[in-house]
Amino acid sequence: MPKYIVWGSYCEDVLEKRVPYRQAHLDGLAKQKEAGVLITxxxxxxxxxxxxxxxxEDEATVRNLIESDPYWVNGIWTEYEVKEWIQAF
Structure with a gap:
């Protein structure tokens, strides 16, 4: 199955602004990790x-996960890029 890297940016004052969404964000990431789709x-x-x-399976799956994350929905992540990655080692 293909691997993808995600590189993105946080909003200003992220440590304060993320507080209301942090637990939902972490819970979602834990589910992705359990499902095997999130490596790190x-x-x-x-x-x-x-x-x-x-x-x-594809880049669209990764984009869907990012864009449904509470950090994206609530403007904690402000931009992101997805690239298919070839793991050489």
């Missing part, structure tokens, strides 16, 4: 960017 995801140390790796 997390912020950069300065909490300005998010990076993730997904294993999914």
């Amino acid at each position: 995801i997390g912020p950069t140390k300065d909490v300005t960017k998010v990076f993730g790796i997904y294993e999914a």
Whole structure:
């Protein structure tokens, strides 16, 4: 199954703005991880960017997961890019 990387940006004042959506966001990611579609995801140390790796049928599946996440729906993630990734090692 293809792998995809996700690279995106957080809004300003993310640490404060994410609070109401954080648990729903984490619960959703846990379900994705259990289902095997999410390999890993997390912020950069300065909490300005998010990076993730997904294993999914197609790019549309990954985009659907991102765009249904509470962080996207509520403007915590402000933009993102998805690229199919070839794992060499």
